[in-house]
Amino acid sequence: MENLLFLNLGTTEIFILILVGVIPFILTVYCLFDITRSTFKEPLNKLLWVVIVIFVPLMGSILYLIIGRSQKKSFHSVQN
Structure with a gap:
């Protein structure tokens, strides 16, 4: 692969930049969404998770995926 001319x-280096920059950003955006x-x-958990993911993006996103998703209401309880 050719070097990026201006950088x-x-x-x-491009692979490291993607791992360190782009993937955590996408993970944070996904979790906030x-x-x-x-x-x-x-x-109140919704507000708490938004604050955690915004102020500690990578660790907050990982914690939300491990812990926070189990705190959501199930689809069946939302309909009732």
């Missing part, structure tokens, strides 16, 4: 970056579209068992 003089090779393949390895999922939080805002979801209904939680406790309404």
Whole structure:
């Protein structure tokens, strides 16, 4: 792969930039989108997860995916 002319970056540097920058950004945006579209068992949890994901993006997103998703109301309980 050719170096980027204006940045003089090779393949390895581009790969590292993607891992360090783009993937955490996409993960954070996904989590924020999922939080805002979801209904939680406790309404305050939605605000709490938004704050955590915004102020601690990578760790907050990972914690939300592990812990926070189980705090959402199930689809069947939302309909009833």
